[in-house]
Amino acid sequence: MTETNSILIKDTTILSDSIIKGSVLVVDNKIEEISTNLVDKDADIVINGQNKITMPGLINTHSHVAMTLLRGVGDDQDLQTWLNEYIWPREAKLNEELVYAGSKLAMAEMIKTGTTMFNDMYFYMEETAKAVEESGMRALLGYGMIDLFDEEKRKSELNETKKFIDKCHNTADGRVQVAVAPHAPYTCSEEILKESKKLADTHNLKLHIHVSETKQEVTDLQKERNETPFEYLNNIGLLDENTIVAHGVWTTPEEMKILKEKDVSISHNPSSNMKLASGIAPVNDYIKNGINVGIGTDGVSSNNNLDMFSEMKLTALLQKVNTLDPKVLPAKETFDMATKNGAKALGVNSGEIKEGKLADIILVNTNVPHMTPVRNPLSNIIYSALGTDVDTVICDGKILMENKELKTINEKKVISDAINAAAEL
């Protein structure tokens, strides 16, 4: 096999900060050149971009990918019942093999729907790292620590994270990065939260945590500490530009000021928040206050898929109906959330079709009834497209899918392995 190091996407509609007709040249793992007259350039691989929108790969800022195996478990329950009665008993049965099978299934689904990077928190994360390495995707991975205020558990959870950092951080040619991931303030002691921050600072890592997802969680914490969740986390020194917060549904205006001052990034998960009836996150207020917000799917059993196209549409529609203002969250702001805001949150040089950026690129087919006509490519991407319209996926300069065919994953095998694995749960 000859090593390919250049890809030319020819005659395409490029959607990033602006919309241009042209070509994109990828050399090694970077975008080398964007031009309206690159058609004669030589490249190892030439992709015909006609009738396609070429845009940055989508970035899923909050997931638990191996939960694909729990698809369809515990529908129509509130968060605490869902966790206690449906999810946690099944998660207790997880092992390496099951997490690997679930992760591979998730990667097949994510690539097929245009996601090139995700931010994950779960268990047996070395298996997910292995799946990322094999699939060619990019990921920020954290072992989800839960000490339930127990000292012994605290030590073992922190050790698990240390082991995972040593083994997997900055592997797979840099495509796998490790984050420190204490689950949430209601499952983690103050001590483990402080230790988590120390660990993240020592290794210069991101910190990924669930905060202010349900009203109950906020009320409980206020009763116990007389502080709101973000006041508490700020007072123990947890918040800064390396913090990625999943949800932030019940954020107060005072907390909003803290988040802005500390440059915290938020991951908004509209499907999950709606399905578990957690509430509507104040996304429009975050953006108005200059707070960085990305989009996530959360785990599959509260979604129930990993399609970032549907998350983008729901993000826009939910803010409009919540504010009774159709001008809120226009298509471009929503697009930025799923691309460059996500890249900022996860600390990666991608999320834009721009010279010098990592070559994480997707091509979306417009030659289908529901994408016709293309008056405005941006509008079609946010309001008309389905994840299955993604035709070609490039990550780190390598083709992961071409003409809807997965190149790094044996789709049939991954599906049959996942069916067998799910039967054990």
Ligand SMILES: [Zn+2]
């Ligand atoms: Zn979550």
